[in-house]
Amino acid sequence: MTSEADAADSPRHVDVLIIGAGLSGIGAAWHLQRQPGRTYAVLEARDRPGGTWDLFRYPGVRSDSDIFTLSYAFQPWRGRKSLADGDDIRRYIEDTARDHGIDRHIHHQAKVLAADWSWERCRWTVDTTRGTWTCSFLYVCAGYYDYDHGHQPEFEGVEDFGGRFVHPQFWPDDLDVAGRKTVVIGSGATAVTLVPALAKRAGRAGHVTMLQRSPTYLSSLPDVDPAADTLRRLLPARTVHRLVRAKNVLSSQLTYWLSRRFPEQTKRHLRKGILRYLPDPAFLDRHFTPRYQPWDQRLCVVPNGDLFREVAAGRVSVVTDRITRLIEDGIELESGRRLAAEVIVSATGLSLIPLGGIAVSVHGRPVDLAGTTAYRGLMLSGVPNLAFCVGYTNASWTLRAELSSRYVVRLLDHMRRHGLTTAMPVLPRGLARRPLLDLTSAYVQRAAHLFPQQGDRAPWTVGQNYLTDRLRSAFLDVRKGMVFDG
Incomplete structure (x- = not known):
C-alpha cells in the first residue's frame, strides 16, 4: 500500500515534515510537491492513511459536511452520496495519496512525541516512536482530536452495570x-x-x-x-x-x-x-x-x-x-425513571488536544501553547518555521485546510527566493486575545485552556468565512507580522 522505511537509525532530514496522513496532511503534501526541488515526508501514527476517518469506525459513521466541500478541489469525488460514509471518505483519502504518489512519502506507525527547534542549526529535531527526523519546516496536520482518549464523564455506578458499556x-x-x-x-x-x-x-x-x-x-x-x-x-x-x-x-x-x-x-x-x-x-x-x-x-x-x-x-x-x-440493568434518571439497557453507548463527546499532543520546545525550552497567539490561524507567535492546520467550525474542514497549505507554500517560496532560513511571527504590543475556536460546545470549552488564542486584528485573527478568506488569500503579504532571518 505505502512504502515504509526504517527511521530508527540515524536522523533523517527533509525540507518539510508533515505530521498526519489524514485529509489535511495528504492535501498539504499535494500542494508541497507541486513545487519541485523541495523534499518532504509524512509521519502518521496509524497503520494506514485517513486520520479521523480511520479512527472512527462505529456503525453509520459519516460526514456532517457535504463531501464536495470536504473533499479536495484537485481530486473529484466520484461517489453518489453527498453525505458520505466514513469508509468511503477513508478510501478517497487513500486513493488520493496513491494517485499522486504521496503514499511513497508516508511513514506509518510513527507517532510524533516531541519536536525541538535549534537556532544554531535552524532546524527541528522530531522524535517519534520509529526514530528521529530533522526538518527545516514543520507542518502539523494532526487536527485537534485526541486519538487516545475520548471524553468520558464519570457516571456513578458504572461498575454495577451488568451489560456492555462502550x-x-x-x-x-x-x-x-x-x-x-x-x-x-x-x-x-x-x-x-x-x-x-x-x-x-x-x-x-x-x-x-x-x-x-x-x-x-x-x-x-x-x-x-x-x-x-x-x-x-x-x-x-x-x-x-x-x-x-x-x-x-x-x-x-x-x-x-x-x-x-x-x-x-x-x-x-x-x-x-x-x-x-x-x-x-x-x-x-x-x-x-x-x-x-x-x-x-x-x-x-x-x-x-x-x-x-x-x-x-x-x-x-x-x-x-x-x-x-448506572444500575445493574440500566440507568436511573433524576426524574426517578429507569431506562432498561443491555448496551450503553457513551456518545458523550470528544477530547481535544492541540498539535496532536506533541511536546514542542524552542532551543530546549518548552512552549506553552496556551500562552501563544495564532498568526493567521496557522502559525504560533514566537515559534519559528512551524505551521499547524485547523479547519472551519462553520464549514467543511478541508476548505480552510487547503487555504492553510497554499499559504505555507507561498511562505516557503518567499523564503527560498530571498535566501531566508527562518520565519517567525512576532506578537505586536497591545493585542487583545480571545479563544481560537469560537464554539460554545462542551467539547470545545473543556479544552479551550490548552489551545493557542487568536488576536483582535489581522493577521492575528481566524476568519470563519471561506469566501472572504479565499479572496484575501490571493493578496496576503507573507511578510506582515513576520520576522525573517537568513
Missing part, C-alpha cells in the same frame, strides 16, 4: 445489538449518527433510546445531491465536482450568515423541517428545542431524516433527562 471512539468489533435494549447517551453528531444505525441493527426485538441532557439543533438533508446526479449525465467528473463544490460553498456560507443574522427565523425553519416527520409540537418542545442560538454550536445533519423516521416508527425513543447513576 465509547464510540473505540467501537468493539464483537458488539452485537440485535434484539437488545440499547441506550445511547448524547445528542451531538455522533449520537445522531449512531442511533438510527443501531436501530436498524437492533431489529424488531430490540430498541434504541437516545438519552440526552439537552437537545441539539438538527437539520434534515438528502444524502444525495440531485444537482450532482443531473450534471454527471452531462459533464465530465472534474467539471461536476467544481460546479457542485462552488454551489455548496455558497449555500453553506449563506445558510450560516442567515442563521447568525436571523436566529429566530432559523429556529422556525428548523422546527418546520422536523415537524414534517414528527408532527407533535409538544414533543419537539421537549426533545428537539435547544436553549442556545443556532450555530453557537455546530449544527447536526440528519440524512434523509433517518433519526426522525426511526422515532416516528417507534424503533427509537428520545429521553431528555439527567443521569443519577
Whole structure:
C-alpha cells in the first residue's frame, strides 16, 4: 500500500515534515510537491492513511459536511452520496495519496512525541516512536482530536452495570445489538449518527433510546445531491465536482450568515423541517428545542431524516433527562425513571488536544501553547518555521485546510527566493486575545485552556468565512507580522 522505511537509525532530514496522513496532511503534501526541488515526508501514527476517518469506525459513521466541500478541489469525488460514509471518505483519502504518489512519502506507525527547534542549526529535531527526523519546516496536520482518549464523564455506578458499556471512539468489533435494549447517551453528531444505525441493527426485538441532557439543533438533508446526479449525465467528473463544490460553498456560507443574522427565523425553519416527520409540537418542545442560538454550536445533519423516521416508527425513543447513576440493568434518571439497557453507548463527546499532543520546545525550552497567539490561524507567535492546520467550525474542514497549505507554500517560496532560513511571527504590543475556536460546545470549552488564542486584528485573527478568506488569500503579504532571518 505505502512504502515504509526504517527511521530508527540515524536522523533523517527533509525540507518539510508533515505530521498526519489524514485529509489535511495528504492535501498539504499535494500542494508541497507541486513545487519541485523541495523534499518532504509524512509521519502518521496509524497503520494506514485517513486520520479521523480511520479512527472512527462505529456503525453509520459519516460526514456532517457535504463531501464536495470536504473533499479536495484537485481530486473529484466520484461517489453518489453527498453525505458520505466514513469508509468511503477513508478510501478517497487513500486513493488520493496513491494517485499522486504521496503514499511513497508516508511513514506509518510513527507517532510524533516531541519536536525541538535549534537556532544554531535552524532546524527541528522530531522524535517519534520509529526514530528521529530533522526538518527545516514543520507542518502539523494532526487536527485537534485526541486519538487516545475520548471524553468520558464519570457516571456513578458504572461498575454495577451488568451489560456492555462502550465509547464510540473505540467501537468493539464483537458488539452485537440485535434484539437488545440499547441506550445511547448524547445528542451531538455522533449520537445522531449512531442511533438510527443501531436501530436498524437492533431489529424488531430490540430498541434504541437516545438519552440526552439537552437537545441539539438538527437539520434534515438528502444524502444525495440531485444537482450532482443531473450534471454527471452531462459533464465530465472534474467539471461536476467544481460546479457542485462552488454551489455548496455558497449555500453553506449563506445558510450560516442567515442563521447568525436571523436566529429566530432559523429556529422556525428548523422546527418546520422536523415537524414534517414528527408532527407533535409538544414533543419537539421537549426533545428537539435547544436553549442556545443556532450555530453557537455546530449544527447536526440528519440524512434523509433517518433519526426522525426511526422515532416516528417507534424503533427509537428520545429521553431528555439527567443521569443519577448506572444500575445493574440500566440507568436511573433524576426524574426517578429507569431506562432498561443491555448496551450503553457513551456518545458523550470528544477530547481535544492541540498539535496532536506533541511536546514542542524552542532551543530546549518548552512552549506553552496556551500562552501563544495564532498568526493567521496557522502559525504560533514566537515559534519559528512551524505551521499547524485547523479547519472551519462553520464549514467543511478541508476548505480552510487547503487555504492553510497554499499559504505555507507561498511562505516557503518567499523564503527560498530571498535566501531566508527562518520565519517567525512576532506578537505586536497591545493585542487583545480571545479563544481560537469560537464554539460554545462542551467539547470545545473543556479544552479551550490548552489551545493557542487568536488576536483582535489581522493577521492575528481566524476568519470563519471561506469566501472572504479565499479572496484575501490571493493578496496576503507573507511578510506582515513576520520576522525573517537568513
